[in-house]
Amino acid sequence: MNAKKTHQLCVALMMLLALDAIAQSKPIPYPAKGQSAQQQQKDDGACYSWAKSNTGIDPATASAAPPPQSGPAVGGGERVQGAARGAAGGAVVGAIAGDAGKGAAVGATAGTMVGGSRARQNRRAQQANTQAQSQGAMDTYYRAYAACMQGRGYTIK
Structure with missing residues (x-):
């Protein structure tokens, strides 16, 4: 299994876990x-x-997801790295074909597109991971809350 398929499988698994957690x-x-x-x-x-005091988790803040980031600075430089790799590869191919500059330009454009796709994949994985961590914290809090209420004579469903 290649790295791209493994990454996609991990993202899909995280999304399923997040959806299951939302149902709880x-x-x-x-x-x-x-x-x-x-x-x-x-x-x-x-x-x-x-x-709250025993787990260190405040459900009012743990369930609030951070706002999604957007814009050209998001993505960890994947587009720039993709453009650089594409330009280098395109220059080599272009040199063989007789026009290194044209090859570098085509390679940079393709590399930027690949880098943008990689940035979106990384952003989705990061969001799924953040959501899973938040849900894990809420589960810990809810177990403590349920234990307290049971100790006070309540049945928990």
Whole structure:
């Protein structure tokens, strides 16, 4: 399996994991010992604070995704690197054909396009990784929250 197919497979796997994680949500506590709505609200607030302090994860900030980056500076220089490689290869081919300058120009254009594609792939992989890390943090927080609520006499679904 070549590196491009491996990369695409990793991105697809991360996207599936992210979609599965989105389907999961906050545990729902049900009063198992006749707790009133007022008591449940009080326990919910206490367990929110307890889980936040014990995990170091604040669900209000962990679930907020950073804004996607865009523009010419994004991509880690893949377009520039692609253009440079394409120009070098194009110059060699162009020299053999009799016009190194024309070959370099064609190679640079093709290399820029390949570099742009690579930058988009890298950006998608980075976004999927960020989303998976955020969901992992939320899962940790929710386990702590659920443990607290169970300890206070709630059934968790």
